[in-house]
Amino acid sequence: MNQRLLLTPYCLPRLSAHMRLRHDPARNVWTVQAPERSFLIDEIAHAVLARCDGQANLSAIIDGLCATFADAPRDVIARDVTALLQNLADKGVVAA
């Protein structure tokens, strides 16, 4: 039986086993290839997922994104990134 993963600031997000972050050259978009589906992801989702290496914790990932997207307040970025990753965790795309 699986357990639902709830993300915390100190968890170490990564792509789940057998999920692949892949650029699609034919369409020039980023995708996550998942069992029997592929998710097209936008640049922001790609920027987030590219940082999910299982080494950096969620809080550090958000700090890194704040440095890149300096015009958005940290609490907004934190909320959006956590919601995005929780959604992807619920779909089995992200593990921690």
Next chain:
Amino acid sequence: MSPEPPLAILAELTHRCPLQCPYCSNPLELERANREMTTQEWCRAIREAAALGCMQIHFSGGEPTVRPDLETLVTEATAAGLYTNLITSGVLCDRARLERLAAAGLEHVQLSFQDSTAEIGDRIGGYAGGHEKKLAFAKLVKDVGLPLTANLVVHRQNLHHLDDMIAMAAEIGARRVEIANVQYYGWALKNRAALMPTREQLDAMVEKVEAARTRFAGTLTIDFVVPDYYARRPKSCMGGWGRRFLNISPSGKVLPCHAAESITGLNFDNVRQRPLAEIWQHSDAFRVFRGTDWMPEPCRSCDRKEIDWGGCRCQAFAITGDATRTDPACALSEDHERLVSLAVADAGGDAAFIYRSPRAAKRL
């Protein structure tokens, strides 16, 4: 204008299968083993599919593990950058084989179930001991560390076990469940009177799925499509004819979907004779229903025409004998009421199964 490249290829490696499910998606006319493509021919087709823009390959059949060269084909697909999925009945593959497939790069397994019980499951599959073997195979999949989807094929004779089937999928560690209502083409069309669910079963099914989605939120993704005969609008079959998918049959015929051969009068090119990219772009069978230009009214002026792409051509043909007509699953179709009355009549019936086998095919 060139069509967009396909996203995925369904490789039907063989029509051989130890199971005899009466709703098998293979055509009535099953391909013999000696007509199947060789390893080299499949490897070339796989490379061409990747070069054409496919991102995923689904190895299917029949039972794909019947082919002793499956490892080689998975290796080839992985090297070509394709995401690899094995669609299997799970009854022929032991641990050593599964480990070899994983080592070759296999990334996902989809395992079909006929029921939550051995009694009904084995009767539907026409294969004694099959259900137990499937459960054992599911355990192997988890042991080897591959992600698992459970494919639950549902119809009148097992829908009373739907909750148990979903619970079984969670129990064996699947992350994803497909609740696949039988699609009535080919073998399933011959068996429609034995399989068609009742309206009451449909209503209960929708409620059970919604409840299960809440119960398993975050742990089990549940995919479910309302069965066509009771729908108001057609499904976006294959995401549109010749838009997203291509299917290669055991002998190399390139099809827009696995049921396309049920439409008589279409000519399918063969990847043994013509490059796959050329077939995708120019073959008559792909062009005939691609896009929206072929559509009759009321489809042509419908605001959903680029959502459902006209639904299912095989269904239009199966019900009306004319593949260019509006999908009868659509409530706007002139044939819709007839479709619903066929469903109601069949759902009240009591027919015996015609099991899928080459011998039964000869008798039909």
